[in-house]
Amino acid sequence: MYHRLDPRVKLLISVLMFATTLLVRSLYELAGVLAFMVVVAAVAMVLRRVARTMMFTATFSVFIFVLNFIFTRNLETSLLYAARFVAIVVSTSLFFITTSPDELEQVMKTFRLPRDVVFAFVTAVRFIPVMFLDTIQIMDAQKSRGLELEKGNVLKRVRNMIPVLIPLVVNSVVRSGELAEAMESRAYGAVPKPTSLVEYRARTADRVVAVSAVVLFALAAYSFYFVFPARIL
């Protein structure tokens, strides 16, 4: 259901959730925002992927917590910053998890961004899984030539990544050149304003969800500043 929403509405929800995480000033409020995000993820049926994102960001948030604690000596503030980082990542990843590169392209076009910028950005997003697959295949090829990626100290491990990184970069550069040629040979840039295959029109459901999201955001912002007195920032 969430996946079928107009991508502009999904972007609005993510932006509002992002803004809310910046407005919160206590751990309780942030816990509420995070809980709301989990509910959205459950409705969108991407709970497992969001959980993976949270686990991944947890490592960085520990780092943020430690740094903040060293400099502020305030446990609650440090915890808030660390948890806020997780919330920010979850709010943005909810949009990217539920939006296809094609939808992303349409969203960017509605903001009248230059076509080349939109194309470059969307292509970069679309090629992330391809590059990931490339990385695995390159690692396989180098491991089959006796390269031990998991052995040695940090410096040696970094040095061992050179045989992986060079083919990855070279392949990406070659692929981008080939893609540019293929696009040009299919009349990319031939007309200044090309027509679009899909044009989004907001449905009633989209409008209802968008208005509800704005109202919820307004309520949350109001309650953070005027209802709950407990503040740590």
Next chain:
Amino acid sequence: MHQNGVKALDGVSLKIGSAETVAIVGENGAGKTTLVKHVTGLLKPTTGDVTVDGQNTRKTSTAQLSRKVGVAFQNPDHQLFSESVEEEMSFALRNFGFAPELVEQRVRWGLELFGLEEYRKSSPLVLSGGEKKRLTLACILAWDPEVVILDEPTVGQDSIQKERLAGTIRMLTSSGKTVVVVSHDIEFLWPIQPRVVVMKAGRVLGDGPAAILMQDKGLLDSARVAQPQLVEFFERLGERPHAPFADPLDARRWVEETRR
């Protein structure tokens, strides 16, 4: 087992002896590359075991196994990274701790074998697709592994290079190496006369000598594998009275004699 729950390989049971040449054929997605990745230890089976020269691949790292099993992957661009061809060739040799004199000797041997001497000091990245492919083969053969796996070795190769490659495979087999070739190129495989393993949807549909298996039109059709032209020619001749050849191998011998 694939991430989405599909069995990438299902009930595969194979025993490959030393000095044997085995061709693995089948349509795209049949599980050919997945199978050879199990032999190198890059993939570990969820059930069952893969044993290479008595070593269980579960208990051995790929880097350790690679001393025995050399794989030339389908896309040469996935492994070339060095500043020069000679450095590229010596990469694995240095990883395995070969002495400098031996490295030099093996590099020279590999470059000569694949006609790449003139590119010795060139960057491997500027070579043509076919040359890159030959370089990756040379890199593998340089450390003299007991098992050589070639994944689609004929892609981007002209007919002369294909013949050379077939000769190299025969040479490897006669020197006691086990060669496993994953290929769609039936015309390339047919003259080598390997043992053929036909795969479809992760299963082995057929396993036997090329001369017999390649005549099984039903099996080849179900695995979407083309029949070699010579076998098709032999079968069409067989439909006529007084067929001149006893079997496809006889027809092959006749073709080779005529060439001479």
